[in-house]
Amino acid sequence: MIAVHALTKRYGSTLAVDHLSFEVSPGAVTGFLGPNGSGKSTTMRMIMGLDTPSSGTASVNGQAYAQLRWPLREVGALLDAKAFHPGRSAYDHLWGLALTNGIPRARIDEVLDMVGLTEVAQQRAGKYSLGMGQRLGIAAALLGDPGVLLFDEPINGLDPEGIRWARYLLRGLAAEGRTVLVSSHLISEMSLTAERLVVIGRGTLIAEMSVSEFTSQSAPDTVRVVTPMTESFVNALQEAGAESRVEPGGSIVATGLTATEIGTLAADRVLTLYELTPLQGSLEDAFMELTHDAVEFRTASPTRSNGKVPT
Amino acid sequence: MTVLPSLDHLPGRTGMRQVVRAEWFKLRSLRSTTWTLLATVLGSLAVTVLATNSVQHRHGVSMGFDPTNQSLTGLALGSLAIGVLGVLAITAEYSSGTIRSTLAATPRRPVLLGAKVIVIGIVSLVVGEVLTFACFAVGQGVLSGRAPTASLSDPGVLRALVLTGAYLALLGLFGLGLGVIIRHTAGAIATYVGIIFLIPIFLQPLSSSGNPARFAPEQMLANSVAAVVPQSGQVTAPLACLLMVAYCAVVLAAAMMLLKARDA
Numbered sequence: 001m002i003a004v005h006a007l008t009k010r011y012g013s014t015l016a017v018d019h020l021s022f023e024v025s026p027g028a029v030t031g032f033l034g035p036n037g038s039g040k041s042t043t044m045r046m047i048m049g050l051d052t053p054s055s056g057t058a059s060v061n062g063q064a065y066a067q068l069r070w071p072l073r074e075v076g077a078l079l080d081a082k083a084f085h086p087g088r089s090a091y092d093h094l095w096g097l098a099l100t101n102g103i104p105r106a107r108i109d110e111v112l113d114m115v116g117l118t119e120v121a122q123q124r125a126g127k128y129s130l131g132m133g134q135r136l137g138i139a140a141a142l143l144g145d146p147g148v149l150l151f152d153e154p155i156n157g158l159d160p161e162g163i164r165w166a167r168y169l170l171r172g173l174a175a176e177g178r179t180v181l182v183s184s185h186l187i188s189e190m191s192l193t194a195e196r197l198v199v200i201g202r203g204t205l206i207a208e209m210s211v212s213e214f215t216s217q218s219a220p221d222t223v224r225v226v227t228p229m230t231e232s233f234v235n236a237l238q239e240a241g242a243e244s245r246v247e248p249g250g251s252i253v254a255t256g257l258t259a260t261e262i263g264t265l266a267a268d269r270v271l272t273l274y275e276l277t278p279l280q281g282s283l284e285d286a287f288m289e290l291t292h293d294a295v296e297f298r299t300a301s302p303t304r305s306n307g308k309v310p311t
Numbered sequence: 312m313t314v315l316p317s318l319d320h321l322p323g324r325t326g327m328r329q330v331v332r333a334e335w336f337k338l339r340s341l342r343s344t345t346w347t348l349l350a351t352v353l354g355s356l357a358v359t360v361l362a363t364n365s366v367q368h369r370h371g372v373s374m375g376f377d378p379t380n381q382s383l384t385g386l387a388l389g390s391l392a393i394g395v396l397g398v399l400a401i402t403a404e405y406s407s408g409t410i411r412s413t414l415a416a417t418p419r420r421p422v423l424l425g426a427k428v429i430v431i432g433i434v435s436l437v438v439g440e441v442l443t444f445a446c447f448a449v450g451q452g453v454l455s456g457r458a459p460t461a462s463l464s465d466p467g468v469l470r471a472l473v474l475t476g477a478y479l480a481l482l483g484l485f486g487l488g489l490g491v492i493i494r495h496t497a498g499a500i501a502t503y504v505g506i507i508f509l510i511p512i513f514l515q516p517l518s519s520s521g522n523p524a525r526f527a528p529e530q531m532l533a534n535s536v537a538a539v540v541p542q543s544g545q546v547t548a549p550l551a552c553l554l555m556v557a558y559c560a561v562v563l564a565a566a567m568m569l570l571k572a573r574d575a
Contacts, residue, residue: 049418050411051574066418069324075415083412085341085403092340093412099333100416101325140412 001026001179002047002148007056009042009203016042018203019056024181024196026147029174031194031211032183035291039203040183041079044152048077060148072101076141077150081133081157083140086126090117090136093125094143101144111139116165130157138169148179155189167193187287201291214286223259225252226275227266236269237262253279330417330426334400338430343399348438351392352445359385359446363453377540378461379468380533382450383475387508389442390482390532393435394503397486400431402496410575420570427487428563435483440476447472467539474548475537481555482507482528488562491570528555 002024009017017039024030034040045051047058049065060068060075068074084093094108112118115135120128125136134157141149151170155163170193174180181198184190190197190211197214199207207214225244227233233252237244242256254262259278266273338344362384366376404410417423447468451460461468486503493499507529514524522544524530531551534542541547546554 045411045574048411048415050414052572068418070321071325071418072416073321077415079411079415080408083408085407085409087341087343088337089340092336093409096333096337096340097412097416099336100329102321102329 001061002059002150002181003062004043004047004058005056007043007046007058008054009039009046009051010054016203017046017053020200020203020205021056022198022205022208024179024198026179027174027177028195029170029180029182029193030196030198031190032181032198032200033187033190033287034183034185034200034206036185038201038291040185040200041152042203043200044077044079044150044181044183047150048075048079050079070101070144072097072103072144072146074144074146075148075150076144076146077152078134078137078141078154079150079152081130081137083137084125084133087124089122090125090128090139091121093136094140097140097143103144107143107145111142114142114169115139131159131162134158135162138166146178149173149181151180151182153183153185155184163189187284199287199290201293206290221256221258222279223254223257223262224275224277224279225254225262225273226250227252227271227273229271232269233266233271236265236271240265251275325417325422327422327426327429330422331429333416334426334430338400338434341403343403344396347392347396347399351389351396351438352442354392355385355389355442355446356449357385358388359383359450360453361385363450366454366458375540376459377538378451378454378459379447379465379471379539380537382447382454382461383443383537384533385446385450386443386475386479386537387529387533389439389446390479390507390529391504393439393479393483394486394507395500396435396438397431397483397488398490398496398499398503400427400487401490402494402499405494406496414575421567424491424563424567424570428484431483431487432480436477436480439479439483440473442479443472443476461539465539471537471539471548474552475532478532478536478552478555481552481559482532484559485528485555485562488559488566491566492562526554528558531555 004023005021007017007020008015020039020043032040042051046053047060047065057064065071065075088096090112091108094111095105098105098108109118112121115138117132117135117139120132125133128136134154138151138154141151154170155166158166170180170182182190182193194211196210197207198205225233230246230250230252234244234246237252237254237257240257240261242254244252244254246252257265259276263273263276359382363382366381404413413423414420451462454460463469486499489503490499493502511524511527511530514527517523525534525545531546531554534545535548535551538548
């Protein structure tokens with residue numbers, strides 16, 4: 001159980017996290033979603049007691065992180081791809097952590113096996129690829145067999161096989177009744193892994209809901225219309241208050257009216273209709289819609305004002 | 312599947328005992344530790360050989376000649392390497408990102424710094440004592456036959472050697488404190504070198520007005536702590552040790568304050 005209450009982090013005049021409150025319950029993977037720079041990592045660092053909040057509180061199992069008696073036995077976290085010394089082997093890195101929390105040696109072999117690093121466990125971690133480093137971070141998170149887990153962008157650097165493995169792992173951990181919070185800026189990834197979502201933008205809470213609620217709520221009514229009478233149909237839609245655009249194939253994509261309403265409209269105006277398909281708004285669209293006003297770094301036009309394309 | 316004992320049945324909490332063991336292991340598991348210590352030993356012994364070997368040609372044998380002090384000249388290099396060992400014990404954690412794993416495992420920061428002080432303190436004490444006695448033995452060996460030599464049973468020699476070793480341990484802790492404050496390896500080492508070696512040079516012009524350079528760490532080591540024959544105008548060995556303890560206390564107290572206050 002993770003609880004964040006009115007959590008605020010200020011860097012000078014910038015509010016990185018602004019009165020953020022949410023809870024993460026056991027038994028489900030909760031996706032922590034937001035554009036880059038929205039305050040996800042800062043929030044996770046405050047939950048872990050690494051950064052001190054300007055105000056507000058974050059607690060794990062009802063206690064501030066620093067109060068936990070055996071922290072690694074209660075909380076495991078992957079916050080950075082590289083949170084180990086390049087000169088130390090994976091085995092030694094894990095043993096150094098295990099010693100602090102009374103974790104037996106046998107557990108190290110076990111977590112190394114779980115993440116698939118057994119064969120390279122004695123090599124210096126500086127030689128690891130980004131994906132292997134990520135797996136070592138996951139092994140460290142699992143070391144104390146904790147009931148609460150935090151993962152900050154865990155699939156960064158993993159290959160497709162690794163991504164699939166990580167999805168199964170996260171869902172498996174939640175299925176065992178653990179609390180799992182996973183941050184990502186990719187809604188498509190979260191839709192495959194998470195059941196619940198906490199969406200933030202510019203440090204404030206935008207939404208806290210299940211993945212299915214998120215898609216159905218945020219996606220506007222979009223319907224594809226195939227008709228031989230394109231021009232009349234577009235005019236009719238416009239009069240009825242819907243926005244429409246004509247696709248390259250000649251079909252119309254209309255937003256703002258349901259399929260039922262468009263069907264009735266076609267009958268009223270005696271317009272021929274070949275196809276009428278409600279489109280489920282893509283998750284990306286829904287996410288973009290939701291965080292539209294909260295994007296920190298918007299992409300600029302690729303051409304510069306002098307007309308030269310940057311090389 | 313290893314079944315870890317349930318938390319409800321696990322008494323107490325993680326504390327100094329666990330963290331000291333972990334920090335000791337972390338220090339041992341890095342090759343850079345071995346290299347730093349090897350550099351400390353070889354560098355110090357090499358300078359000692361050079362310094363004692365040059366005696367006959369340079370000094371002749373004067374009344375104030377202090378064979379113990381002469382054989383410990385090499386420790387100037389040793390005190391640099393021991394300081395680096397202290398600095399690296401914490402800055403390597405920051406530069407590699409390990410500090411976040413470390414603080415997740417040991418969120419109570421005073422416990423972490425306390426454990427590092429104990430481990431670095433003991434390691435540099437052992438290294439410092441061994442190094443001091445080794446330099447003494449090698450130095451006396453080189454001196455014998457060409458100049459007067461000292462032996463452990465001579466008055467004041469044993470005390471000077473033991474204090475010198477302990478003083479080196481303090482320099483290790485001084486480096487650790489600077490490392491915590493500055494957090495960057497290069498910056499912390501530069502600051503250490505500046506305080507230990509450069510301040511006395513900058514203070515040289517003031518030598519006629521109270522000679523403040525005599526209170527600088529490296530000056531106190533060379534002229535007071537490692538001296539059997541008292542040198543005029545220098546602080547006494549006990550006072551030098553007390554001052555160095557005070558310097559360490561100030562730096563470590565500032566380090567503790569900053570470590571507790573800053574985001575990792």
